[in-house]
Amino acid sequence: MNLGFETCGNATLIVYDRGIPVLVTDPWIEGAQYFGSWVLPYRFTEQQLAAFASTTHVWVSHGHPDHLNLESLAAFRNKTLLIPRHQGGRILRDLGEAGYRAHELEDNRWLQISPQVSILCFADWNQDAALLIALGEDCLVINLNDSSALGTRAKLLAQAKPFKRRFVFNLFSYGTADMINFFTEEGHRIEPLQGEKKPLGYAYTALLKSWQGTHTAPFSCHHVFGRTDSRWAANYETPIEAHGECFKRDRGTFIPGYFSYDVGADRITETSMEPVPRVFREPAEFGDDWSEPLDRDDIAAVRAYFQKFEHLRRKFQFIKVRVGGQEHCVDLGGPKGRGITFEAPRHSFMTAIQYEIFDDLLIGNFMKTVLHGGVRKLYPDFTPYVAKYGDNGRAFSISELDAYFRGYRNASGFQGWLDQVRISSSRKLRRQVLTAFNSASPALYRIARQGYRRFLA
DSSP, X not given: OOEEEEEETTTEEEEEETTEEEEEESOOOSSOBTTTTEEOSBOOOHHHHHHHHHOSEEEOOSSSTTTSOHHHHGGGTTSEEEEOOOTTOHHHHHHHHTTOEEEEOOTTOOEEEETTEEEEEEEOTTSOEEEEEEETTTEEEEEEETOOOTTTHHHHHHHHTTOSEEEEEEOOOSSTTSOOOEEOTTSOEEOOXXXXXXXXXXXXXXXXXXXXXXXXXXXXXXXXXXXXXXXXXXXXXXXXXXXXTTOOTTTOEEOOSOEEEEXXXXXXXXXXXXXXXXXXXXXXXXXXXXXOOOOHHHHHHHHHHHHTOHHHHHHOSEEEEEETTEEEEEEOOOSTTOEEEEEOOHHHHHHHHHTTOHHHHHHHSOSEEEEETTOOOSTTTTHIIIIIIIIITOOOSHHHHHHHHHHHHHHHTHHHHHHHHHHHHHHHHHHHHHHTTTTSOXXXXXXXXXXXXXXXX
């Protein structure tokens, strides 16, 4: 095709201008991610592999390894890497220090990368980013990948308005792109709330309505589990055929898998999704031995890591770490009884601590997590403050957090401020609604949670 794009991999787009690949997004091409727990379920075609080698630009949305994949980026050392303007600047700095030609994109400003292709990027405070790709004057790709366009949606919609044909891509699944490996204090697994699962077609329909889109397809959701100790989570993977269930065809076009789009011919061609043979690999292949304990230096590093997050010290009394059958407690001094226990193999756990990539450990879903003292979820008081604002955003103290959010508000303007107020108010309401169920049974808590969601709908 002269001008167009195709989807492949997990969250990868290949964009063509004059038949030449000019942009690749979030290239995860090889390797098992999240300490070996995630693998790609489908093969690339020879043409796609050739396009990776020939492209001129690579866009990386955020720091998760199914998007920023170091094994795959090694093949793009002579390309221009385009990086969102994330607060903290960690991705830009780390890639620059590693010798890559990394260029930071200014928020909400178009950049022409070829005669017929321009892009516009907008980072949000969850350390995610959205990308608009203009192919000529009438066709636009809205690549939301894992983001919710927090504080940026209004400005992105204004930029998208002139385009008649809008492809909108966003992550939807049954929940395996997040931490779901929870246990009771007695050691029994807490089953993910499958009763809350509804047909994903409703989500895709709402996506097109919200973004005034014309086309959508499964995107940023193509992974399966590949470790024997995360194999349990394979029961909750999302089959490709489930994505279109109950999609409202009067809202737009749903494409059920990989595809290419030729702008000039206005033609969609579905791409064969050839499965990769399923293999579950042992933790030892990734350096993990569940019986190996922490040493004295490890314990000191774990304490220093969690204690530097000032927000945690306000919300939790303790973080317990169980490694190699031995338990260690990090005293945070927060509300009595509130805490979290993490049980994981030493190598992966200490790698996450050393390189400040704790979200990679959570999402791998082989680490076991127990919540204490009425704590019901890792959001909103643990995961974003540790993995998003802290590890990636480099904001650890309250004053640093204030500056972090102020930076995003300044970039997104009134809408950014409004979204921050809306989410903060929603969280406060949620706490009030669910406080009465704090000591309730799991079944009663489920009812309260579902009722809260219906109230907000």
